[in-house]
Amino acid sequence: MYFDPMYFVFALPGLLLALYATFKTKTTFARYSRVASSYGMTGAQAAERLLSRAGISNVAIEPVSGFLSDHYDPISRKLRLSQGVYGSNSLAAVGVACHEAGHAIQHARGFAFMHVRTLLVPATSISSWLSYPILALGMILNSFGLIWAGIILFSASVLFALVTLPVEWDASARAKRLMVEADIVPSSEARDAGAVLNAAFLTYVAAAVSALLTLLYYLMRAGLLGGRRR
Numbered sequence: 001m002y003f004d005p006m007y008f009v010f011a012l013p014g015l016l017l018a019l020y021a022t023f024k025t026k027t028t029f030a031r032y033s034r035v036a037s038s039y040g041m042t043g044a045q046a047a048e049r050l051l052s053r054a055g056i057s058n059v060a061i062e063p064v065s066g067f068l069s070d071h072y073d074p075i076s077r078k079l080r081l082s083q084g085v086y087g088s089n090s091l092a093a094v095g096v097a098c099h100e101a102g103h104a105i106q107h108a109r110g111f112a113f114m115h116v117r118t119l120l121v122p123a124t125s126i127s128s129w130l131s132y133p134i135l136a137l138g139m140i141l142n143s144f145g146l147i148w149a150g151i152i153l154f155s156a157s158v159l160f161a162l163v164t165l166p167v168e169w170d171a172s173a174r175a176k177r178l179m180v181e182a183d184i185v186p187s188s189e190a191r192d193a194g195a196v197l198n199a200a201f202l203t204y205v206a207a208a209v210s211a212l213l214t215l216l217y218y219l220m221r222a223g224l225l226g227g228r229r230r
Contacts, residue, residue: 006217028198029096029196029199032095032195034090035090036089037089039184039186041184042093048061050175050182054104059079063083064083068096070085070099072104081100082096098179098193099200102171102172117160117167120160128156132150134146147218161211165205176197
């Protein structure tokens, strides 16, 4: 009851993809961190220019500790760039900074998926924390009601992972286009500046795949997929 080898059958593809995505992101960032942009803009300057060109003046840009901890906070309207991005003029730094600026632009433009993801954050935080103990208790007690409750709670995490995909894809697409239009990098360097964004997107794909496969496992254990409940 406490160890189910079938769980690893479902979990393994997502885990392997996550490991590859993490490796690809780190190595790609390291590679293009050693290549300076021809125009010499730092990550902070690139983000500031994109926001300015979009007519956004109420978003603060500030440094934050951590490796690739870059993010946009729609609640406080702050764009936080990691130490390796904020003051660096590398193509990797510029690409990451423009991606995060892309999220701020999504917010300002009312991008639907961005709005949905923001609304899901508090519910997902609570439901993901509650789902595992409820599912475990349901399996131990062989309670279909508890298992079903856990599955419903876990589904919020799956929905969040799926909604995140178009949010991240759109932010990267905006960054790749706008960094050239705003003269942050020449068109000849845009592909390299966006390389780390392509790799980073795989981490979100891996999270979605892992969440979906885990949900399928729980559905199988509940007897809702592939036969009677065990």
